[in-house]
Amino acid sequence: MIDECSQKSSQLLSIEEALGRIKAALCPINETEQVVLKDALGRVLAEAVYSPIHIPQDRNAAMDGYAFISSDRIDGQAFVLEMVGISWAGRPFQSQLQSGQCVRIFTGAVVPEQADSVVMQEMVTVEESAIHFPADTRILQNVRGIGEDVKKGCCLIPEHKQLTAVDMGLLASGGIAQLIVKRKIKIAYFSTGDELIAIGKTLESGQIYDSNRTLLGGLLAEPNYSVIDMGVIADNKQLLQESFIKAAKNADVIITTGGASVGDADYIKEILDNCGTVNFWKIAIKPGKPLAFGKINDCYFFGLPGNPVAVVVTFQQIVAPALRQLSGMQYGKPLRFTATCTSTLKKAPGRQEFQRGVLSQDEDGEFFVASAGQQGSNILSSMSQSNCYIILPKESSGLNAGDSVAVEPFSLSVKEQ
Ligand code: AMP
Ligand code: MG
Numbered sequence: 001m002i003d004e005c006s007q008k009s010s011q012l013l014s015i016e017e018a019l020g021r022i023k024a025a026l027c028p029i030n031e032t033e034q035v036v037l038k039d040a041l042g043r044v045l046a047e048a049v050y051s052p053i054h055i056p057q058d059r060n061a062a063m064d065g066y067a068f069i070s071s072d073r074i075d076g077q078a079f080v081l082e083m084v085g086i087s088w089a090g091r092p093f094q095s096q097l098q099s100g101q102c103v104r105i106f107t108g109a110v111v112p113e114q115a116d117s118v119v120m121q122e123m124v125t126v127e128e129s130a131i132h133f134p135a136d137t138r139i140l141q142n143v144r145g146i147g148e149d150v151k152k153g154c155c156l157i158p159e160h161k162q163l164t165a166v167d168m169g170l171l172a173s174g175g176i177a178q179l180i181v182k183r184k185i186k187i188a189y190f191s192t193g194d195e196l197i198a199i200g201k202t203l204e205s206g207q208i209y210d211s212n213r214t215l216l217g218g219l220l221a222e223p224n225y226s227v228i229d230m231g232v233i234a235d236n237k238q239l240l241q242e243s244f245i246k247a248a249k250n251a252d253v254i255i256t257t258g259g260a261s262v263g264d265a266d267y268i269k270e271i272l273d274n275c276g277t278v279n280f281w282k283i284a285i286k287p288g289k290p291l292a293f294g295k296i297n298d299c300y301f302f303g304l305p306g307n308p309v310a311v312v313v314t315f316q317q318i319v320a321p322a323l324r325q326l327s328g329m330q331y332g333k334p335l336r337f338t339a340t341c342t343s344t345l346k347k348a349p350g351r352q353e354f355q356r357g358v359l360s361q362d363e364d365g366e367f368f369v370a371s372a373g374q375q376g377s378n379i380l381s382s383m384s385q386s387n388c389y390i391i392l393p394k395e396s397s398g399l400n401a402g403d404s405v406a407v408e409p410f411s412l413s414v415k416e417q
Contacts, residue, residue, distance in 0.1 A: 012282045014284050014352075014394070015318070018283050018291065018293075021279065021293075022321075022322045023322075027326075028326055029326060030328075032180050032183060033181060034178055035181055037171055037177055041165065041168055041223055042222060043162070044224055044327050044329045045157055045161050045163060045180070045181055045182075046159060048156075048158050049155070049157050049179060050155055050156060051152055051155075051174040053174060054146045054151055054152045055147065056144060056146065056148065057146065058110045058111075058146065059143055059144065059145060060110055060143075060144050061106065061107055061108065061109050062107065062118065062142040063118065064105070064107055064121050065118045065123070065142065066081075066104060066124060066131055067111050067115040067143075072099055078132060080131065080132050080133070081133065082102070082129055083129045084103060084129075086106075087104070087106070089109045092110035093105075093110070096112075096114065102115075102131055116139070116140055117138075117142070117143065118141065119137055119141070119142070150170075150174065157170065157171065158330075161330060162331075181224075182327055184225060184226040184327075185225055185252045185323065186225075187225050187252065187253045187323070188250060188254050188255075189213065189216050189220070189227065189229060189230065189256065190230035190243060190256055191233070192232070192233050192256055192306075193306065195208055196210040196258075198232070211380065213257075215308060216311065219315050219320075224329075225327075228247070230246075230247060240271050244271060252326065253299065254299060255302045255304065256303050257311050260290050260291065260292050260305055261305070272292060276294050276295050277294050277295050278292060279292070285351055285353070287310040288314050289305035289377075290303075290305070291303065291304065291305070291318065307376075307377035308377075313354045336391065336407065337406070338367070338404050340366065340369070341368075341369050342368050343401055344399070345398050347392050347397060347398040349394065351394060352391065353391070354389045355375050355389065356373070357372055358370050358371075358385070358386055359387050359388040359407055359415065360415040361417070363417075367407070387410050388407045390407055391408060
């Protein structure tokens with residue numbers, strides 16, 4: 001197949017330049033809202049949260065055993081203490097502990113004020129209320145300090161963090177019931193193309209099902225996005241222009257797929273020139289055809305290519321970082337590392353390629369990556385079978401099996417070997 005983007009690489013914008021331009025153009029949203037903790041997963045914190053309490057608020061036992069006073073230990077000798085009560089988790093020992101006494105204690109239970117040590121239950125011998133401590137009993141052990149996890153007044157979670165399940169647990173341990181988060185960003189999206197029909201209808205010759213919109217819907221399924229699915233819009237200037245104007249009234253961002261090339265029925269650039277300000281680039285990546293980026297009034301738009309794999313790559317590499325910036329989120333770079341490639345990969349110099357790969361790890365911990373098969377921008381099946389991108393730099397002219405290559409995993413699991 002002839003490379004459809006045979007444009008000279010000098011005319012193409014590097015992905016870094018494109019990302020830099022988008023970053024400079026975007027203003028994170030300022031509006032916030034209050035949510036209850038159970039609704040906060042995946043939302044972006046607008047204000048740092050400080051702990052109103054010490055976590056934990058009491059000294060407590062790190063294991064099941066016996067709490068005692070360290071001065072009762074006789075150096076290098078076994079000793080016996082009298083058990084005078086029990087401290088249960090949630091039901092502390094109520095009396096004063098005296099020298100010569102100890103308390104049965106369970107994990108998480110409050111350590112009596114006078115005690116400073118807990119010995120593991122397996123270490124002692126119990127003879128009714130007489131507890132025999134061995135000579136090698138260690139003192140000042142197994143007591144969790146007040147505020148050992150987080151001190152009262154200290155930061156639990158910083159602002160701009162997207163809340164994970166662990167963050168939710170931490171907030172719950174501080175008793176936080178409500179939070180101020182960034183409001184959701186509103187994203188309208190539609191597919192363009194006369195050939196597209198909805199699932200459920202029978203395909204006529206020349207028609208295809210609109211896979212991009214379902215795909216985009218999945219990519220946009222994030223708790224801090226609120227999406228507006230605007231369906232399929234035909235390759236009709238009037239209809240497209242009306243759709244853009246309507247979407248711009250209701251959304252912070254518009255994402256479209258298709259119609260962004262320079263064919264006769266590719267109207268996106270022309271329409272956006274009419275009703276907004278537009279940057280229209282050819283980016284030096286493959287897959288990834290022209291990308292339209294710009295603004296209609298206060299609404300940003302991203303016009304993505306039509307081929308489904310190009311949609312995924314441009315979304316993940318270009319649109320997703322922009323959406324994260326817009327939602328006010330702090331985020332890092334994608335995880336990339338080196339693996340040994342077990343396939344021979346073909347490539348012409350000129351564009352950075354995101355090939356689809358299958359990443360695995362052997363028993364020694366070494367990473368290997370194989371090509372996931374056909375690499376055409378229309379081949380969604382190989383994308384579905386892959387678990388990583390193989391990233392080939394612009395100037396690369398392919399590689400041989402056994403060479404090292406950069407990979408970007410899609411998730412934190414790899415194929416079992
Ligand atoms: P275009 O950018 O409109 O020229 O589209 C490029 C290729 O992507 C064509 O083969 C289209 O049929 C295909 N395509 C465009 N939109 C979609 C869609 N929503 N779902 C699946 N394929 C699409
Ligand atoms: Mg089209």
